[in-house]
Structure formats: structure tokens, C-alpha cells
Amino acid sequence: xxxxxxxxxxxxxxxxxxxxxxxxxxxxxxxxxxxxxxxxxxxxxxxxxxxxxxxxxxxxxxxxxxxxxxxxxxxxxxxxxxxxxxxxxxxxxxxxxxxxxxxxxxxxxxxxxxxxxxxxxxxxxxxxxxxxxxxxxxxxxxxxxxxxxxxxxxxxxxxxxxxxxxxxxxxxxxxxxxxxxxxxx
Amino acid sequence: xxxxxxxxxxxxxxxxxxxxxxxxxxxxxxxxxxxxxxxxxxxxxxxxxxxxxxxxxxxxxxxxxxxxxxxxxxxxxxxxxxxxxxxxxxxxxxxxxxxxxxxxxxxxxxxxxxxxxxxxxxxxxxxxxxxxxxxxxxxxxxxxxxxxxxxxxxxxxxxxxxxxxxxxxxxxxxxxxxxxxxxxxxxxxxxxxxxxxxxxxxxxxxxxxxxxxxxxxxxxxxxxxxxxxxxxxxxxxxxxxxxxxxxxxxxxxxxxxxxxxxxxxxxxxxxxxxxxxxxxxxxxxxxxxxxxxxxxxxxxxxxxxxxxxxxxxxxxxxxxxxxxxxxxxxxxxxxxxxxxxxxxxxxxxxxxxxxxxxxxxxxxxxxxxxxxxxxxxxxxxx
Numbered sequence: 001x002x003x004x005x006x007x008x009x010x011x012x013x014x015x016x017x018x019x020x021x022x023x024x025x026x027x028x029x030x031x032x033x034x035x036x037x038x039x040x041x042x043x044x045x046x047x048x049x050x051x052x053x054x055x056x057x058x059x060x061x062x063x064x065x066x067x068x069x070x071x072x073x074x075x076x077x078x079x080x081x082x083x084x085x086x087x088x089x090x091x092x093x094x095x096x097x098x099x100x101x102x103x104x105x106x107x108x109x110x111x112x113x114x115x116x117x118x119x120x121x122x123x124x125x126x127x128x129x130x131x132x133x134x135x136x137x138x139x140x141x142x143x144x145x146x147x148x149x150x151x152x153x154x155x156x157x158x159x160x161x162x163x164x165x166x167x168x169x170x171x172x173x174x175x176x177x178x179x180x181x182x183x184x185x
Numbered sequence: 186x187x188x189x190x191x192x193x194x195x196x197x198x199x200x201x202x203x204x205x206x207x208x209x210x211x212x213x214x215x216x217x218x219x220x221x222x223x224x225x226x227x228x229x230x231x232x233x234x235x236x237x238x239x240x241x242x243x244x245x246x247x248x249x250x251x252x253x254x255x256x257x258x259x260x261x262x263x264x265x266x267x268x269x270x271x272x273x274x275x276x277x278x279x280x281x282x283x284x285x286x287x288x289x290x291x292x293x294x295x296x297x298x299x300x301x302x303x304x305x306x307x308x309x310x311x312x313x314x315x316x317x318x319x320x321x322x323x324x325x326x327x328x329x330x331x332x333x334x335x336x337x338x339x340x341x342x343x344x345x346x347x348x349x350x351x352x353x354x355x356x357x358x359x360x361x362x363x364x365x366x367x368x369x370x371x372x373x374x375x376x377x378x379x380x381x382x383x384x385x386x387x388x389x390x391x392x393x394x395x396x397x398x399x400x401x402x403x404x405x406x407x408x409x410x411x412x413x414x415x416x417x418x419x420x421x422x423x424x425x426x427x428x429x430x431x432x433x434x435x436x437x438x439x440x441x442x443x444x445x446x447x448x449x450x451x452x453x454x455x456x457x458x459x460x461x462x463x464x465x466x467x468x469x470x471x472x473x474x475x476x477x478x479x480x481x482x483x484x485x486x487x488x489x490x491x492x493x494x495x496x497x498x499x500x501x502x503x504x505x506x507x508x509x510x511x512x513x514x515x516x517x518x519x520x521x522x523x524x525x526x527x528x529x530x531x532x533x534x535x536x537x538x539x540x541x542x543x544x545x546x547x548x549x550x551x552x553x554x555x556x557x558x559x560x561x562x563x564x565x566x567x
Contacts, residue, residue, distance in 0.1 A: 019364045023194040026366045033194070035364040039220075039305065058366075060327075060468050062359045062461040063551035 002147055003065040004052040007081055008074035008134070011044035011127075016160075017074075017134030018050035021141065024148045024156035025054050031147075034059050044130065047078050054147055070094065070145050074116070074137050076101060084109070092144040092182070096133055104185045112144025114180040116172075123168050123175075135169040139176030150177050187436035190368040197328045197360030200367050201267065201293045201353075202227035204335035206237050207375035208291075211262035214242035214253025218272035219305050220357040221295040225267060247272040251279035251290070258288035259397060261385030263339060266290065269357060270297035270311045277315075283350045284319025285413065286398070289342035289386055290350040292320075293335060296460070297357040298546045306547020307357040309460065309512040313520050319413055320352045321420055322489040326439075326464035328365045331355050333437060337427045339379045347420050348386035349413075356461045358547070370435055378434055417490040424487055440484065443492035444499065448474070448481035451502050454563050456482045458509040459521060462543065462550050466509070469555035480559055485521060493528040500529055500536045507562040509555070511544040539565065 004021075008014025015037040022035035031054050038049040051065040069088045073079050073095040080103065084093065093109055095101055096116040104111050116136035125132040135157060142150050153173055158166040195203070201224050205213070213232070215225040231237040242253040250266050257264040268276060273294055283290050298308040312322060321341060325331050331353065338351040355361055370378075401409075421443060428442025439445050445463075448470045456466045463484035473480040483499055483506075485492070500506060510519020517523055522540035529536060539562050544550040 019194075022364045026194040027192065032366055033364075036359075037362055039358055039362060060464045061552060062327075062356070062363070062465050063549045066551065 001053060001055040001059070002069045003067070004070045004072055005065050005068040005082060005087070006050045006052065006072040006074070007078045008048050008050070009044075009078065009130075010046045010048050011130035012074055013132045013134030014048050014074050015050055017138055018052050020135075020156050020160050021052050021138055021148065021153075023160065024153045027159070028152035028155050029148050031056060032059050036064065038064065047081055070141075072137060072141050074133050079103060094137065094141045094144045096137055096140075100183060100185045107185050109185050110144070110182065111185045112140055112180050112182045114140045114176045116140060116176055119175050119179065120172055123172050125168055125172055136172040136176040139173035140180040142173075143177045143180040144182050150174070188370050188374040188434060190370050190435075193367050193369045194364055195328065195367050196223065196362055196364050197331045197355050198223040198295065198362065199227060200328045200332040201335050201355065202231070203369060204332045204375070205265045205291070206231050207372050208263065208265070208336060208339045208379045209237065209376060210239050210265040210291075212240045212242065212254065212257035212264045213266060214244055214250050214257065214264070215266045216244050216247045216250040216268070216272065218247070218269045220297055220361045221267045221269040221272070221293070223361070224293065224295070228265075247276040248279060251276045251283060251292070254290045254292070255279060255283050255286070255288055258283070258290050259387060259389055261382075261388030263343070263382040264290055265292070267293040267295065269295040270299055273311045273315065274299065280315050280320070281318045282398075285409070287319075287348040287386065287413065287416070288350055289348055291335065291338040291342055292350065292352055293331070294352050294354045295357050295361045296354050302546070304546050305357070307359055307511075308545045308547065309354070309510075310545075312352060312354045313512040315352070316489055316520065319417075320350045320489060321424070321487070323351070323353045323487055324459040324485070325353060325355050325360065326461055326484065328360060328363070328367050329437070330439060331360060332367055332369070333431065333435070333439070336375060336379060337431055339382070341420065341423050341427055343382050343386065344423060345384060345386050347416055347423050349416055349420060354460065359461045378431070421487075421490050421492060439486055441495065443487045444495045445484040445486055446481065446499065447484070449479070450481070451504075452481040453479040453504050454559055455500070455503045455506050456480065456509065456555065456559055457485065457506050457521065457525065458511075459485050459488065460511065462509055462511060462555070465550060465552045466555050468552040469559060472552065472556050473559055478560070478563060480563075488521070491524055491528070493532075496525060497528055497532045497534055500525070501532075501534045503536060505562065506536060506538045507559060508538060508540045509543050509550075509558070510540060511542075513542055513545070
């Protein structure tokens with residue numbers, strides 16, 4: 001089983017992103033998957049957690065992810081909200097950042113980083129003042145891990161958003177996939 | 186022959202809404218409450234999109250929501266609603282009225298704890314408070330079972346020989362808002378299984394007027410209650426038969442419909458629970474077995490009617506039960522434990538029972554906690 005912890009800010013689309021990631025795995029990758037949003041009294045701007053699981057057999061676990069294989073951080077300022085020591089040493093920290101974040105430098109951790117905010121804003125993925133980085137960061141996640149292919153992610157995005165609304169979202173994921181740098185920090 | 190399915194990815198609430206859509210109720214009367222809201226949002230969208238030819242009654246409260254369903258049920262049409270927590274409490278008078286009035290209403294309860302303290306997370310306190318309301322209660326373990334159980338519910342509730350309202354329960358958020366795989370049959374195959382509600386258990390007929398809910402003396406009253414007890418007893422067989430028939434048609438069954446056993450037939454310890462805890466407990470059983478410990482699991486799927494015979498038969502050959510409750514009867518113990526102890530005692534079975542209350546107010550119950558609880562139970566001598 002592969003487990004992912006995701007942190008985002010309410011309004012940036014994190015919960016929807018986790019759902020689409022699970023859909024890509026279930027519908028197109030032939031995996032079993034689960035996306036668990038951690039709801040609370042969160043409002044726009046607050047930190048929101050979500051968990052994604054992948055397995056090649058049905059998943060019977062329903063509790064949150066405690067020891068993730070990978071971390072997906074949609075907002076750089078939330079990186080310190082995740083206890084990176086609980087994330088698998090071999091796993092990837094996927095983060096919305098123009099460079100390797102300061103706290104991860106010389107950590108020996110595998111880091112996948114991309115300026116998702118920049119890409120999304122360039123594409124006009126902004127809603128009510130919030131930059132939607134969810135699809136962008138899924139592109140980065142696909143590049144930094146080896147679970148869902150970029151083709152299958154694209155299919156899931158198109159299926160979820162429909163032909164009319166998909167193009168910008170697909171473009172965001174594809175551009176991030178191209179621009180994401182994967183390094184050992 | 187098993188019908189074709191399409192692999193889908195959806196939340197537990199979506200699964201409930203799909204099953205309701207496919208059963209084509211004529212009346213939906215509902216009021217939103219977290220975490221049930223997305224079920225009725227989806228259904229109102231289906232009605233608006235013309236996919237579902239139903240009267241969608243938007244009401245001002247849960248009490249009225251169920252009242253709308255009761256009126257519809259009396260008029261002999263298929264009806265559906267859903268609720269949670271405080272909403273279910275607000276509905277209370279009509280919950281009992283529809284149970285004791287034998288109205289075949291299907292109403293998923295998305296389990297959420299009761300206030301205070303104010304919380305939106307899952308435990309079973311809400312539906313457990315209605316165990317005596319004359320409703321069939323099914324506790325589901327995952328998104329697939331939600332779809333399957335809602336679909337089966339119409340067949341069970343609308344059987345003239347049963348005529349009982351049906352409450353499939355699903356853990357809030359853990360099922361309701363979690364996306365997972367659901368193998369979805371076609372709308373046509375689903376409706377073929379459920380069938381038209383053509384022979385209503387009760388119906389307003391202006392040619393033959395009669396009184397609903399009129400004043401009765403003890404004799405008639407006691408006959409009604411006795412009938413209800415007998416209907417509940419018949420519902421056990423109906424649930425077993427439906428589980429079997431569903432399996433033949435769709436290729437999935439859940440134990441015998443009443444209880445589901447996981448692991449060896451006989452073990453030193455049997456973990457007993459309901460809902461998602463019971464699903465996660467299967468992982469706990471695997472971990473414990475790998476460590477060389479003898480543990481199996483019994484999931485109680487049907488809580489009303491209570492599967493006395495099945496529970497007793499399994500408990501009799503096992504050595505100790507650890508019952509995990511996600512709700513409490515204050516002043517006594519967890520409801521599942523209370524009822525299991527009662528049926529064991531009634532049947533002269535002396536298998537010891539230990540109880541644990543876990544997961545109240547949305548507390549996480551990962552399999553590691555279940556493993557630890559099982560080890561404690563194996564160590565303690567009683």
C-alpha cells in the first residue's frame with residue numbers, strides 16, 4: 001500500500017485534487033484507491049489535510065494516514081505543519097516552491113518542487129482571489145512519484161471537469177509535470 | 186449470471202444517491218445536515234436534470250422531511266430521505282411513527298455523534314438512539330456496501346410480508362466523504378433488481394376510506410406491536426434471502442446478510458464490531474495472525490432485527506469475544522455489547538465477553554489500536 005498525506009489551504013482545491021488523484025488510480029491505473037478529506041471547521045485560507053491511499057487490493061483501512069510514503073504540500077508556508085520525520089525516507093516531498101525549501105536543504109530527502117502558484121496564475125486559475133494549485137500540483141506529484149502516469153492523470157482531469165472546463169486544468173498539470181525538478185536535497 | 190458493472194470512483198454519499206436514483210422513488214422529502222447533505226444535493230440535481238422523475242419536497246425541518254415521506258408511503262409510492270445526528274433527533278416523533286406504522290421508507294443515516302460538545306464527526310450514537318423505533322438497521326463497512334444496501338433496502342422494506350422502514354447506516358466522513366472504488370451496475374439492471382413498487386403495503390384508497398393513526402384500545406395496540414415483532418423476525422430471513430439473491434444477480438454478498446465472519450472459524454479471541462471499524466478490524470486480524478495469535482472477527486451487519494441465532498452459533502464455538510462499540514448506553518455499556526451478552530445468556534452460552542468503547546466523536550480507530558485492544562483482551566483472564 002502507498003499512502004500520501006496532503007496539506008493545502010482551504011480554497012486552493014486540495015480536497016478536489018486528492019479526489020481526482022484517487023480517481024485517476026481507480027479508473028485508469030487499475031489500482032484500488034481512497035481519498036479521505038479531513039473536514040473540520042476549516043474555512044478559506046485555513047490548513048486542510050487530505051489523505052490518499054493506493055493499493056493493488058481492496059483497501060479496508062478507513063483511518064487517517066499516520067506514516068505516509070509521500071507528502072504533497074500545496075502551500076509552502078504549510079510545509080512545517082507536516083512532520084517530515086513520519087514520511088518514508090525513500091518517499092518524495094512534493095512541494096509548491098520555486099526552489100528546494102530551506103528546511104529541506106541538505107536533508108538528503110527526495111524533493112519534487114515546482115512554482116505551481118506561478119503556473120496557475122499564468123493560466124488564469126484564480127477564483128475569488130485564491131490561486132487554484134490543485135491540478136498543477138497533481139502534475140508535480142505524478143512527476144515526483146511513480147504511481148499514476150501523466151496520461152492517466154490527464155484522463156481523470158478531463159473526466160472530472162468535462163470538456164469545457166478541462167483545458168486550463170490539464171494545461172496546468174502538464175506544464176507542472178514538465179517543469180517539476182526532482183532532486184535529492 | 187452476474188450483471189455487468191462499471192468501475193467508478195465516488196464518495197459513500199454518492200453511492201447512496203446513485204442507489205436511490207436507480208430505485209426511482211416517486212417522492213423524496215429531505216432537509217440537509219452535515220454530513221448527509223451531499224446525498225440530497227445529488228438527488229435534487231438528478232430531479233432538476235430530469236434523470237429522476239420524483240417529487241422533491243423541500244421542507245423546513247427533519248420532522249417535516251420524514252412527515253413528507255410518511256404521506257408518500259401512505260399513498261403507496263416509493264419514497265426516500267436521508268439524515269444525520271441532530272437531524273435524526275429532530276425527526277424523532279416521526280421516526281417512531283413510521284416504524285410502528287410499518288411504513289416502507291428507506292432512509293440512510295450518515296452517522297455523526299450527538300451534541301454537546303458540538304462535533305460533525307462520526308460515531309453511532311445517533312442511529313443507536315433509535316434501535317427501538319421499529320426500523321431495520323444495517324451498518325455498512327464501505328462505499329460499495331452503501332450502494333448495495335440502499336438498493337436492497339427498497340426490496341426489503343416494500344415486501345408486504347415485512348413492511349418496515351429501513352435505515353442503512355454509514356459512518357460520517359469516513360464513508361460519506363471518502364472517495365473509493367464502487368463497482369456500479371447499470372441503472373437498468375439496478376431497477377430490474379428493485380422492481381416497480383406495484384403492490385404497496387399500504388395505500389390510500391378513496392373507495393375504501395379508513396383511519397390512519399386513530400385511537401385504539403390496548404387489544405388492538407398489543408396486536409400491532411406483536412405484528413411488528415413478528416415482522417422483525419421475518420425480516421431476518423428476508424435479509425438473508427436478499428443477500429443471497431443480490432449475490433446471484435450482482436456477484437457480491439456480505440456474510441449471510443446478518444453477520445460477516447473473517448478469518449478462522451474458531452479462535453482464542455473474536456473481535457466483534459460494526460461499520461468501518463469492522464472493516465479495519467480485518468487488517469488487525471491479519472496482523473495478529475502474522476504474530477502467531479489466534480484471532481478472528483465477526484462483523485454485525487444487521488443490528489435490527491438482531492441476529493441472535495447467528496451470533497450465538499458463532500460465539501458458542503469461540504473462546505472469548507472483544508466487542509467494540511462506537512456508542513454508549515449511559516448507565517450501562519455499549520449497545521452492541523449489551524445485546525450480545527443478552528443473547529449469549531439467554532442461550533446458556535458462557536463465552537466471556539469483554540467490551541471496549543472506541544471511536545466516539547470521530548476518534549480515529551486505526552487497526553493498530555484494534556490490535557492493541559485485542560492483545561489486552563487476550564492477556565486478561567476472565
